[in-house]
Amino acid sequence: MKESICEFAKESEVRNEQWQRHAAVCGDCREVLRTVEWMKTLAATTSQHRDTPAPGYLVFKARLQARVSDVDRAALPVNVMAIAAGIFLIVATAISVGFGGETRFGSIMVEALFLLSTYVTVILFAVVLVIGICGTVVYLSDSKTVKGNKL
Amino acid sequence: MEDRLFETIYEHTARPLWAYIARMTDDAPAADDILQETYLRFLRSSSRPSDAVEAKRLIYTIATNLVYDRFRKLKRRGETDIAETELETSCNVESEVEMMQVFSRLKEQERVLLWLAYVEGYDHVQIARIANVSRLSVKVLLFRARKKLAALMEGGN
Numbered sequence: 001m002k003e004s005i006c007e008f009a010k011e012s013e014v015r016n017e018q019w020q021r022h023a024a025v026c027g028d029c030r031e032v033l034r035t036v037e038w039m040k041t042l043a044a045t046t047s048q049h050r051d052t053p054a055p056g057y058l059v060f061k062a063r064l065q066a067r068v069s070d071v072d073r074a075a076l077p078v079n080v081m082a083i084a085a086g087i088f089l090i091v092a093t094a095i096s097v098g099f100g101g102e103t104r105f106g107s108i109m110v111e112a113l114f115l116l117s118t119y120v121t122v123i124l125f126a127v128v129l130v131i132g133i134c135g136t137v138v139y140l141s142d143s144k145t146v147k148g149n150k151l
Numbered sequence: 152m153e154d155r156l157f158e159t160i161y162e163h164t165a166r167p168l169w170a171y172i173a174r175m176t177d178d179a180p181a182a183d184d185i186l187q188e189t190y191l192r193f194l195r196s197s198s199r200p201s202d203a204v205e206a207k208r209l210i211y212t213i214a215t216n217l218v219y220d221r222f223r224k225l226k227r228r229g230e231t232d233i234a235e236t237e238l239e240t241s242c243n244v245e246s247e248v249e250m251m252q253v254f255s256r257l258k259e260q261e262r263v264l265l266w267l268a269y270v271e272g273y274d275h276v277q278i279a280r281i282a283n284v285s286r287l288s289v290k291v292l293l294f295r296a297r298k299k300l301a302a303l304m305e306g307g308n
Binding site for chain 2: 031032034035036038039040041042043045046050052053055056058059061062065066
């Protein structure tokens with residue numbers, strides 16, 4: 001690289017009168033000065049009268065996004081548990097249907113399902129209760145994080 | 152961050168930042184989107200500085216990263232030739248259009264460095280932090296960019 005040979009050729013010195021006098025006789029500095037002037041003109045011609053959003057709107061939107069991400073984060077364990085339970089049920093059903101009486105595990109699963117079906121009311125009640133508890137926990141943790149979240 | 156402090160920072164930085172993003176992207180609607188996303192990320196940032204100078208530097212860093220992300224996306228899609236948009240239509244004088252055409256012939260990194268150095272007046276250390284390049288590279292790249300711009304201004308290739 002051919003580095004600028006003039007030590008004065010620094011962008012920060014552009015407004016310095018002494019530097020500007022020097023630039024009249026120095027090629028490198030003249031180039032810097034010309035570039036700076038050109039860039040300033042370009043910046044001035046770029047439409048700066050365009051409407052930008054109100055700062056209050058941005059603050060509101062940022063808070064809203066933070067709240068949504070907090071809710072998502074709080075609900076993550078519940079969602080993971082729900083997915084894991086769903087996968088387990090699907091696998092268990094597939095095994096029990098596919099290998100009903102042929103394998104030991106399959107026959108145990110069939111027996112277990114048969115046994116569970118006699119307590120279907122109790123199980124439904126328990127499921128509703130668990131969902132209610134999880135919902136309450138998520139709601140409470142969400143309201144705590146939102147209160148504590150000040151941007 | 153206090154709302155009033157943010158409002159002050161926003162009022163001082165929003166329009167110059169829009170001009171910077173618009174010049175880098177050559178796309179006014181994209182500049183609107185990037186501007187908004189920049190401030191949203193700034194507000195959600197956990198390491199928000201309280202003084203205005205550092206806040207401005209962080210805002211320009213976020214904006215520069217978003218501009219580079221956009222370049223990468225366009226390159227991946229094969230849209231290397233960025234369409235001229237309403238930025239051009241806002242210009243009435245022919246020489247202004249020519250200036251914009253000259254500037255758009257520079258590489259994205261060259262445009263970023265030239266703008267940060269000569270319009271925003273950042274020094275090499277600050278440019279290195281904003282554009283995520285080493286301090287020594289800034290010096291070299293800026294020198295080359297300036298030479299290239301000078302050649303383009305002369306009407307060369």
